[in-house]
Amino acid sequence: MEDNKLSVTPLTDDEVTKFNKEIDCILCSPVRNNIKDALDAILITVKSFYRRLPSEAASQLDGLIDTTTKAVSAAMRSVDEMDAVELEWIAERSAYAQIAFKLVESCIPSGVFGEDQLNHRDYVSRRARYLRKIDDILHIVGFNTTFYNGADITYVSASRLKSKLAECPGGKTLADLIPIPGDPEYVIYGNGPAVHTEHPSVISMLKQWADENVDDSCRDKFFAFVMRHEADVFNYAKVHRHYLGKSDEVYVFFYRWFLKEQADK
Numbered sequence: 001m002e003d004n005k006l007s008v009t010p011l012t013d014d015e016v017t018k019f020n021k022e023i024d025c026i027l028c029s030p031v032r033n034n035i036k037d038a039l040d041a042i043l044i045t046v047k048s049f050y051r052r053l054p055s056e057a058a059s060q061l062d063g064l065i066d067t068t069t070k071a072v073s074a075a076m077r078s079v080d081e082m083d084a085v086e087l088e089w090i091a092e093r094s095a096y097a098q099i100a101f102k103l104v105e106s107c108i109p110s111g112v113f114g115e116d117q118l119n120h121r122d123y124v125s126r127r128a129r130y131l132r133k134i135d136d137i138l139h140i141v142g143f144n145t146t147f148y149n150g151a152d153i154t155y156v157s158a159s160r161l162k163s164k165l166a167e168c169p170g171g172k173t174l175a176d177l178i179p180i181p182g183d184p185e186y187v188i189y190g191n192g193p194a195v196h197t198e199h200p201s202v203i204s205m206l207k208q209w210a211d212e213n214v215d216d217s218c219r220d221k222f223f224a225f226v227m228r229h230e231a232d233v234f235n236y237a238k239v240h241r242h243y244l245g246k247s248d249e250v251y252v253f254f255y256r257w258f259l260k261e262q263a264d265k
Contacts (some may be wrong), residue, residue, distance in 0.1 A: 011260035038100035075103035
C-alpha cells in the first residue's frame with residue numbers, strides 16, 4: 001500500500017460493529033418504537049373491552065388482562081429482534097398497526113371488533129376498521145396538544161385526519177410527518193420524504209474524493225466496493241451529514257472498510 005496516495009489503517013471489526021449499532025439505533029429504533037406504540041394502543045383497547053364485560057365476568061378480569069399484557073410484552077421483545085430489512089419494509093408501508101396486530105392477534109377477543117360472533121367477512125371488515133382506529137390513536141398521540149382542538153377534528157380516516165391537522169395553526173408541518181400509505185411523499189424513518197435525493201450526490205462525492213486520493217491501481221476495486229455498499233454509504237452519510245463536503249471523515253471511513261475487506265479475502 002506504499003504507492004497509495006492515502007495511507008490509513010483498515011477498519012477494525014469493533015468499528016464495523018459500532019457502525020452497525022449506530023445505524024440500527026438511528027434508523028431502526030423509531031420504527032421499533034412505532035410498532036411498540038401500536039401494541040400499547042392495542043393493549044389499551046383490549047383492557048377497555050374487558051372492563052366493560054358483564055359483572056359476572058369480573059372475577060376473570062385480572063386474568064384476562066394479565067394474559068393479554070404478557071402477550072404484548074412478548075411481542076415487544078420480538079420487535080427488538082427484527083432486522084433492518086424487515087423494519088424498512090414496515091416503515092415504507094407505514095404498517096405499524098398491521099404488524100402489531102399480527103403479533104398479538106391470537107389474544108385479541110373478537111368482541112373488541114363489536115360483537116363476539118362474527119363471520120369471516122364481518123371479521124375482515126371490522127378488523128380493518130379496528131386497525132384504522134389504532135392508526136388514528138397513534139396519529140393523535142403524536143400530535144402536539146397545543147394545536148389539537150378535539151371536537152374540531154372530525155375525521156373518518158388517516159387521510160382525513162391529516163387534512164384536518166394541516167388546517168390547525170402550525171399543523172402543516174406535523175401533518176406532513178404523518179405517513180399515509182399510497183402517498184408518494186410518505187415518510188420513512190421520520191427523516192424526510194422517501195426520495196433519496198442525497199444518495200446520488202454522496203456516491204458521486206465519494207467517487208470524486210477517490211479520484212483525488214486513491215491510487216490508480218486499486219481505484220476500480222474501491223468503486224466496485226462502494227457500489228456494493230450503497231445502502232451503508234447512504235446511512236453513514238445520514239449519521240454524518242454535517243461532515244459532507246467539510247471533512248474527509250466519511251470518505252476515509254469507507255476506504256478503510258475497503259482495505260479491511262481486501263485484507264480479509
